[in-house]
Amino acid sequence: xxxxxxxxxxxxxxxxxxxxxxxxxxxxxxxxxxxxIFNELGFVDEIKNYTNNIVFILxxxxxxxxxxxxxxxxxxxxxxxxxxxxxxxxxxxxDTAKVLSVYDLNKDFDFVExxxxxxxAKSGYNIIPVIAIPTTAGTGxxxxxxxxxxxTRNIKKYSLHxxxxxxxxxxxxxxxxxxxxxxxxxxxxLDALSxxxxxxxxxxxxxxxxxxxxxxxxxxxxxxxxxxxDLFNIEYREKLLLASFHAGMAFSNTQTAIAHxxxxxxxxxxxxxxxxxxxxxxxxxxxxxxxQDIRIDNALTSIFGEPSSKKLREFLNMLGVSFYLKDYGxxxxxxxxxxxxxxxxxxxxxxxxxxxxLFKVFEKQF
Numbered sequence: 001x002x003x004x005x006x007x008x009x010x011x012x013x014x015x016x017x018x019x020x021x022x023x024x025x026x027x028x029x030x031x032x033x034x035x036x037i038f039n040e041l042g043f044v045d046e047i048k049n050y051t052n053n054i055v056f057i058l059x060x061x062x063x064x065x066x067x068x069x070x071x072x073x074x075x076x077x078x079x080x081x082x083x084x085x086x087x088x089x090x091x092x093x094x095d096t097a098k099v100l101s102v103y104d105l106n107k108d109f110d111f112v113e114x115x116x117x118x119x120x121a122k123s124g125y126n127i128i129p130v131i132a133i134p135t136t137a138g139t140g141x142x143x144x145x146x147x148x149x150x151x152t153r154n155i156k157k158y159s160l161h162x163x164x165x166x167x168x169x170x171x172x173x174x175x176x177x178x179x180x181x182x183x184x185x186x187x188x189x190l191d192a193l194s195x196x197x198x199x200x201x202x203x204x205x206x207x208x209x210x211x212x213x214x215x216x217x218x219x220x221x222x223x224x225x226x227x228x229x230d231l232f233n234i235e236y237r238e239k240l241l242l243a244s245f246h247a248g249m250a251f252s253n254t255q256t257a258i259a260h261x262x263x264x265x266x267x268x269x270x271x272x273x274x275x276x277x278x279x280x281x282x283x284x285x286x287x288x289x290x291x292q293d294i295r296i297d298n299a300l301t302s303i304f305g306e307p308s309s310k311k312l313r314e315f316l317n318m319l320g321v322s323f324y325l326k327d328y329g330x331x332x333x334x335x336x337x338x339x340x341x342x343x344x345x346x347x348x349x350x351x352x353x354x355x356x357x358l359f360k361v362f363e364k365q366f
Contacts, residue, residue, distance in 0.1 A: 003206035007252050009143045010169040013245065015234065017173045018043075021086065022050040024131050024169050028083040031128075032057045033097040035089045038135065041179055043088060056080040058100075061089065064267075065096045066150040074100060084168070085130045090188070091139025094132045095147035098165055101128040129168035135176045137240040138188025138275060140195055140248025142170035155268040159346070172245055174238040182228055185240075186319055187275030189227075192244040193220040194278040198257040199250035200299045201289050201352045210299055212250035217303045219243035221315060228319065254350065258358070259285055261348035265341045270329045280316070280323045283309035288358040296352070324365050332366040335359060 012020050030051065036059045038044050048054060058077050062069045077100050087097035102125050132142035141147065146161040180188070196216035199209045220243045227236035256278075263278035270277075286309040289296055297307040304311040316323055330338070339359055342348040348355070 003208065005206065005208045005253055007143060007166075007249060009167050011143070011172065011245070012169070013172045013242070015173060015175055015238065017171050018046060018133070018176070019050050020171055021047055021131070021133070024171070025051050025053055025084060025086065028053060029081060030054045031077055031080060031082040031085045031100070032059075033061065033077075033085055033087045033089070033093055033100065034059050035061050035093055037179075038088055043135075043176065047086070047088065054086075055082055061093045061096050063092050064150045064152070065092055065099065065148065066152045068152070070096065070099055070149065078103070083128065085128055086133065087130055087167075088133045088135065090134065090136040091141045091148070091191075094130075094134065094139070094141040094167075095149070095160075097130050097132070098141075098147040098167075099149060099160060101130050102126070102160075102162070102165070103128070125162075127162070127164055132167045132170040133176065134170070134172060134241075134244075136180060136184065136188040137174075137177050137237070137244040138191035140192065140244055140251065142167050142172070143245065143248040144252040150268075157264040157268065172241055174234055174241045177237050177241055178232055178234070180231075182231060185227055185231065186224065186321070187273050188244070189220050189224045189240050189275075190279035190319075190321070191275035192240070192247040193217055194259050194275075194282060195247035195251040195256060196220070196243075197282055197286075197303075198259055198351075199247070199254040201285070201293075201296050202251075202254040202257050202350050203352060204254040204350060205295075206253075209250045209254050210295070212246045214299055214302050216243045216245075216247035216250060219246070221303070221311075225315075225318060256347050256350065258342070258348055258351035258353045258355070261342050261345040261351070262338065264345070264347075265338050266328055266330065269334075272328050276321060277328070280321060280328065281325075283313045283316070283323045284361045285353055285358060286312065288361055289353045292354070293352060325362060326365065332363070335362060 030053045032054050085097045087094040145165045146159045149158045196213040199213040223236050223239040259281050260278045266272045266277040290307045300307040
């Protein structure tokens with residue numbers, strides 16, 4: 001099999017690695033993008049102990065970066081002269097930092113909407129380096145070259161994707177994930193599981209991405225139930241963070257596929273948290289793709305012991321996560337709109353799943 005694989009992010013992984021931030025920043029003027037909760041938890045003060053180069057702290061990040069809030073944050077941030085951005089937080093914080101890192105010569109915000117629509121490459125742009133410090137174990141944004149941006153007015157999700165939007169470096173310290181409550185622990189880990197599985201039934205898959213996807217999936221299946229029962233067990237947290245990293249390394253080269261494409265409609269119209277919205281359809285997707293491709297079947301067998309959704313359904317049941325559309329407010333008559341939303345969705349186009357077969361499975365739920 002011929003393939004290519006690329007991921008340029010400098011990774012530091014392990015417990016108590018936050019002091020490495022001083023070396024990564026060096027003498028560069030730094031914008032710190034974070035969430036106010038990390039001020040309360042002391043993480044911001046800890047970073048400030050390691051470097052004197054922070055010129056501004058932006059800590060009012062939304063859980064879903066959107067045009068309106070990004071405009072405000074962009075105007076705040078670019079009043080300061082900075083050379084690197086440190087993103088401390090979950091996927092929304094890292095995505096926001098990536099958006100803020102892109103600028104035109106006038107440091108104007110008007111280009112961001114064009115950016116999400118793919119026009120920025122034509123008009124020209126520059127990028128400030130980003131150092132990511134994830135505090136959740138799920139999004140993998142620290143090792144991917146894109147960021148999620150929402151148009152809340154039109155209930156539409158965009159993916160900012162530039163060839164040089166990779167983070168410069170990332171510190172993955174499981175100690176920083178100990179603050180996640182049980183609900184967020186489940187949601188983020190299921191997001192990682194979806195990334196991993198989506199990289200397998202993907203037109204862009206290869207041996208490297210599939211190997212990362214298998215390893216990530218196995219780890220989530222093993223360690224998430226353990227972590228839910230023992231939230232402060234650092235070994236379980238470390239394994240889940242490593243699983244998120246491997247999932248990120250998988251879909252960084254494939255993008256996601258049909259489950260994520262479906263999730264955008266469900267999150268936008270029903271408000272379902274992303275990690276749940278992109279994972280509860282996975283069992284039906286598996287049932288729709290089994291028997292289609294020996295490579296996919298072999299990967300699923302490696303993960304679940306058989307090319308079947310049975311083990312995954314048991315796993316979700318154990319976590320209290322429903323895999324029925326109606327439990328997320330989806331009515332049968334909305335399936336048409338859901339299916340229509342996939343027609344122009346790039347993530348759906350990445351999928352090797354037969355949509356007609358999948359939606360027939362969905363219809364049987366009603």
